[in-house]
Amino acid sequence: MCRKIILTIYWTAVLFLLSNYYCLGQDIRHMTYWELYKLSSKQLLRLIDQQPEDSVKAKLLIALGTKTEYKPGSIKEDMDSARKYLGEAERIIMQQDLYWMKSDIAEYLGVMYFNSGEPEKGRAAFAKGIDFCRKAGYKEQEAALWIEMAKCEDDGDIRLTYQDKALKLFRSVNNRLKEAETVKEMADVHLNQGKYELSENELNQALLIYKDLGYKRIYFTYDLLSAVYHWKGDFAKAQENAIAAIQAAEKQKDSAMLGTFYWRLAVAYKDAKNHVKNQEYLKKSLSVQLNHPSALLYHVLAELTDQLIISGQVKEALDLLLLVNKQQPPADIHDRISLSFSTADCYLALKDYDHAEFYYLQYADILGSGDDVNTDLIKICRFYLGRQQYKKAAIYLKRILDDNPEHWDLTTSREVSLLRFKVDSASGNLLSAMKHLQHYNKLADSAFAIEKVKQAEEMQARFDLQNKEKDNELLREQSALQAKTIEKETLVRNVIIAGCVILLLLLALLYNRYRVKIKTNAILEGQKAEIRTAYLAQEKLVGEKSKLLNEKEFLLKEIHHRVKNNLQLTMSLLNTQSKYLNNEAAIQAINDSQHRLRSISLVHQKLYQGENEGLINIKSYMYEMLEYLKDSFGAGRRMRFNLSMDEVDLDVGKAVSLGLILNEAVTNIFKYAFPGSSQGQVDIILRVVGSRIFFSISDNGVGLPPNFDVASSGSLGLSLIHLLSTQLEGDLEIKSNNGVQIGLTFGIKDVHVAAVIAAVD
Numbered sequence: 001m002c003r004k005i006i007l008t009i010y011w012t013a014v015l016f017l018l019s020n021y022y023c024l025g026q027d028i029r030h031m032t033y034w035e036l037y038k039l040s041s042k043q044l045l046r047l048i049d050q051q052p053e054d055s056v057k058a059k060l061l062i063a064l065g066t067k068t069e070y071k072p073g074s075i076k077e078d079m080d081s082a083r084k085y086l087g088e089a090e091r092i093i094m095q096q097d098l099y100w101m102k103s104d105i106a107e108y109l110g111v112m113y114f115n116s117g118e119p120e121k122g123r124a125a126f127a128k129g130i131d132f133c134r135k136a137g138y139k140e141q142e143a144a145l146w147i148e149m150a151k152c153e154d155d156g157d158i159r160l161t162y163q164d165k166a167l168k169l170f171r172s173v174n175n176r177l178k179e180a181e182t183v184k185e186m187a188d189v190h191l192n193q194g195k196y197e198l199s200e201n202e203l204n205q206a207l208l209i210y211k212d213l214g215y216k217r218i219y220f221t222y223d224l225l226s227a228v229y230h231w232k233g234d235f236a237k238a239q240e241n242a243i244a245a246i247q248a249a250e251k252q253k254d255s256a257m258l259g260t261f262y263w264r265l266a267v268a269y270k271d272a273k274n275h276v277k278n279q280e281y282l283k284k285s286l287s288v289q290l291n292h293p294s295a296l297l298y299h300v301l302a303e304l305t306d307q308l309i310i311s312g313q314v315k316e317a318l319d320l321l322l323l324v325n326k327q328q329p330p331a332d333i334h335d336r337i338s339l340s341f342s343t344a345d346c347y348l349a350l351k352d353y354d355h356a357e358f359y360y361l362q363y364a365d366i367l368g369s370g371d372d373v374n375t376d377l378i379k380i381c382r383f384y385l386g387r388q389q390y391k392k393a394a395i396y397l398k399r400i401l402d403d404n405p406e407h408w409d410l411t412t413s414r415e416v417s418l419l420r421f422k423v424d425s426a427s428g429n430l431l432s433a434m435k436h437l438q439h440y441n442k443l444a445d446s447a448f449a450i451e452k453v454k455q456a457e458e459m460q461a462r463f464d465l466q467n468k469e470k471d472n473e474l475l476r477e478q479s480a481l482q483a484k485t486i487e488k489e490t491l492v493r494n495v496i497i498a499g500c501v502i503l504l505l506l507l508a509l510l511y512n513r514y515r516v517k518i519k520t521n522a523i524l525e526g527q528k529a530e531i532r533t534a535y536l537a538q539e540k541l542v543g544e545k546s547k548l549l550n551e552k553e554f555l556l557k558e559i560h561h562r563v564k565n566n567l568q569l570t571m572s573l574l575n576t577q578s579k580y581l582n583n584e585a586a587i588q589a590i591n592d593s594q595h596r597l598r599s600i601s602l603v604h605q606k607l608y609q610g611e612n613e614g615l616i617n618i619k620s621y622m623y624e625m626l627e628y629l630k631d632s633f634g635a636g637r638r639m640r641f642n643l644s645m646d647e648v649d650l651d652v653g654k655a656v657s658l659g660l661i662l663n664e665a666v667t668n669i670f671k672y673a674f675p676g677s678s679q680g681q682v683d684i685i686l687r688v689v690g691s692r693i694f695f696s697i698s699d700n701g702v703g704l705p706p707n708f709d710v711a712s713s714g715s716l717g718l719s720l721i722h723l724l725s726t727q728l729e730g731d732l733e734i735k736s737n738n739g740v741q742i743g744l745t746f747g748i749k750d751v752h753v754a755a756v757i758a759a760v761d
Helices: 002-019 021-025 033-037 041-050 054-069 076-095 099-115 119-136 139-152 156-172 176-192 196-213 219-232 235-251 255-271 275-291 297-310 314-327 333-349 353-361 371-386 390-402 410-427 430-578 584-609 618-633 652-673 716-727
Strands: 615-617 639-645 649-651 680-689 692-699 731-736 740-747
Touching: 033 054, 041 054, 054 076, 054 099, 076 099, 099 119, 099 139, 119 139, 139 156, 139 176, 156 176, 176 196, 176 219, 196 219, 219 235, 219 255, 235 255, 255 275, 255 297, 275 297, 275 314, 297 314, 297 333, 314 333, 333 353, 333 371, 353 371, 371 390, 371 410, 390 410, 410 430, 584 652, 615 618, 618 639, 618 652, 618 680, 649 652, 652 680, 652 692, 652 716, 652 740, 716 731, 716 740
Parallel strands: 639 680
Antiparallel strands: 615 649, 680 692, 692 740, 731 740
């Protein structure tokens, strides 16, 4: 009980120290806004109260204001608090003339005003900062303000004007990285305006700059290029750039963005009518976003649900909806609406109409306006029409018609005309029904014509691409043929010249050899006889040596086999002896001795079974030793072992010592690291670095008791570990931090490594 109380106090202290790391161990003046943003609001408030320095206090107030502004599910009171914190920061900066922070406060105030629906105040705040930067000659800061203000504007042309100003400033100071980022932002605006060629050219220009600078986070540009080619209808290039974005992100280990890139690739496959690949990458995107959620999470979930329903996997779709709702509940009303309608679609596919109606109507009363809302209302209308409840369908159809038709695309307009035809037909208004049917047919013909034109453009693009590839291939073949012809002619000429020279040399050599041959024949015959005699004697000696080596190898294996059998016999005797003991400590000591004998026995077993005489493959040996210990303690299921080991062969002495250290460490982990039924993780690493080996065993268990002295503990296991590390002439380190870590580094004369690989079990 006392031990539990001590451990509780210890971990409480550790967590307290970690939570105050930034307050105690880091100079706030050198921290970025993003690093401060990661702190909690309470920590920021406490730091503000503790800071006498005005510049630091203003920096903390900016971070707190921004954090409050972007608080999930923020309400008016949060925006008022953000305004207060940023206003106080501005007061300090202006009062103390903290000129280096004036552009920062202008940016954060401007963004805050735009987000709170006060664009004029936002523009005024940005303009104030821009004017200061222009007078002070801060070109990069001025450009940054133009960029941030452009992000806040809805009008594409205004955004482009601001971005063009920023681009000229970045070019004037030769900041090529910012130049590329600005060009990419302009390409995004042109994409939204439907200027796909211009957007493509700008993105390729940005790519060239990024590659020239060796910039690594290039995957966002590839992703945007994939979107451009999607809208251009070039689905092959859309896939190609989406794959490039994924590969670049994986190379940089940016897992958080992979969900977006997988979704982009899924869209490209959907455009190309490859539904299998579309579903595959939607699942990958969803899997990543469950661990790294983004605003796309429920959009991807809705698309995947639709695909699963189409392919008849309705049960899997429902299970997926429940899983996502449990692991990443909807963050806002839009996600909740999306989840509700996807659930309704599943129940409708299962013909469970009561549940389908419940989920369709769950948020129906709060639906606003826009394309997504029209799609949801159309689903409700279809549901009631399918159930022949025409009056209810008419209610939701009226809500669709109350929306501004300018928001409707061709598909929505066609669907609305069909719904109006069905509702008017059911209500007996045949004249109006016929009118809407004619309008629907007209829109359907338009959609068919557009689709045909699109297909023709795709076919023409493929045809042009194929012709271009054929022309290029023909040119390559002609060039290769011409090169081969020239190469062949040169080769023939060189061969003829070389042949003539060689022929002359051979004639001279043959004449000389003929004269020498007669003189040396007699000598050669005598030497031949001597060589034959020496060869026979040598062959006899080699045969005898081979026989002796085989006998030696057999005897060594027999010795190792007998040693192993003797150790097994000793283990059996110890096991038998333990059955007649009632003392738990004695039985435990016998069990520990059995494990140690097993580790030594396994070495000798490896020696007589292996082909590499006198050497043990330490990776294979430790795998088997670990499996034996897991079986012996029966706790393998609640502990996860991660092994990362290089393949290296060690001699018997080092293998035995290393095996005993593994035995003692893992035995202690099974006994003490995870009390009761608690679960945990054990990491075992063995690395070869030059002529030294690094070996470590660590766990995330309860760790050593406070003030635990390893040297004076009296533990036989730890004493053995110290003794064996001394025998290996190694450096041993034992730490307790979120578990116990044992590290050992020792040298070896010869490194026997067949192939070094990293493995995780």
